[in-house]
Amino acid sequence: MKTLVIANGKGGVGKTTDAAHIGFHAADRGLKTLVVDLDTGNLSKTMRHHRLEISASTLFVDEPPHVPSFDQTLSLLHADRLMANVIYMDLERACANFRVNLDLFARQGVDLCVIDTPANIGIATITALRCADAVISPVEMEDYSIEGIKDMIRVIAGAKQQNSRLQFLGLVANRVDRRNPRHLRHLQEVQAAHSKLMAPVVVGLRTSVAEALAAGEPVWKSRKTTARAAGAEMRALGEHVLGVMGVAK
Template sequence: MKIFTIANQKGGVGKTSFATHFAFYLIEKGMKGVFIDLDTQVNASYTLEKSFPSSKYAHSLFQDNFSIDNSDEKLTLFLGSNELAEIYSNSSVNEVTKVFYNSIQILKQKGFDFCIIDTAPSLNSSLVAALFSSDYVLSPIEPEKYALQGIEKMINLISNIRKQNNKLIFLGMLISKINRRDPRHIKHYNQLMEKYPGFVLPQAIGLRSSIAEAVDIGIPVWNIKKSAARVASKEIKTVIECILEKTK
């Protein structure tokens, strides 16, 4: 089971939109997987539960007695909830990380092909736990000044986690929600390329209303029959294919 964490400490950068589309894509390719929503805003849960109803909750992965039966479901969804905030605030980082890691080891024994972890837009114990338990991490980023300022903290965190989890691979930054007609976006995009050569994925995802429409109704954007959706579909699929090539 390959474990992917989608993470950025800045919210509104297209993290959940990409994470849910990544899951849809892999399922359509015939894979069987797990999706863990560690965000108390539960946006990923809202989108995916329309196609993959679930009674499982992500906070159960932070309990010592975690167990799960074998399932024939294409996607096993662990829903986000308010209980996650209680765990993060009442437990030490080391305790949260250890218990979550052990739960992931149990999931590994159940024959899943992939696990996607969508994290909250903040630096908390669940983000540390997810990175400690993962094989790969991807950081979507919007080409805005505040997002650029925050990505350095994200990179430093990944670097520190790799001292304990040396198998963790940083797949890079995914430029998301870019408006190529906005000079400010183009300037910030170029700044990222100059400052982090080799750490920015070659394909960016544009600011597309069709993506927002898709996650709102709980389907991948390539199932929306509009010309604008076709452009968004091509961008997202190109990014995913790039990731799969990197993780062969």
């Protein structure tokens, strides 16, 4: 099983949107996919039709949870209130438990695990990074998000010191409004400043994406004409992740 973390210390940059679509895409490709919501629950709402009766907080407990066999191509570990207790855990203990408990799902034949993280660099995010194979970081083309790029890169570099296999799949220019001159200017600036760190995908700001996720489905299943471009972008993001991580059916 390969594990991907979606991380950024800023909120509202589209982490959950990317996590959901990467999960949907992997499942469409025939990969047994597990998505984990370590955030506030938006991913859990989107993927409610794929929910297992196991919460995300169980990945942090000392006693391994019972993981029954399951055959779904796409499954969710939902966010729960007990996640709030993770901030009080010792980091080393959290990492040790997380590795052991996540391995229970690998034994069930899961090919890819996609983890959505909170909008802060706390115990949950650091634990996920230390236990993952890869990380990708969405960035919105707004000043507050761009200013946080260097901080996020430092966090990832720190995680790699503890987890040598962690691979950075790039910064994803997310929620880009191509009708907004400021967004286009910021996109050019970010691409120029961080050319070697950018993922080869630009995800536009489109209402069809939010509407599809509210319905619990990927945007490429929407019948709206405006969803076609969004679907192509999200598929491209999924292909980038699967290709670089070497996950294939």
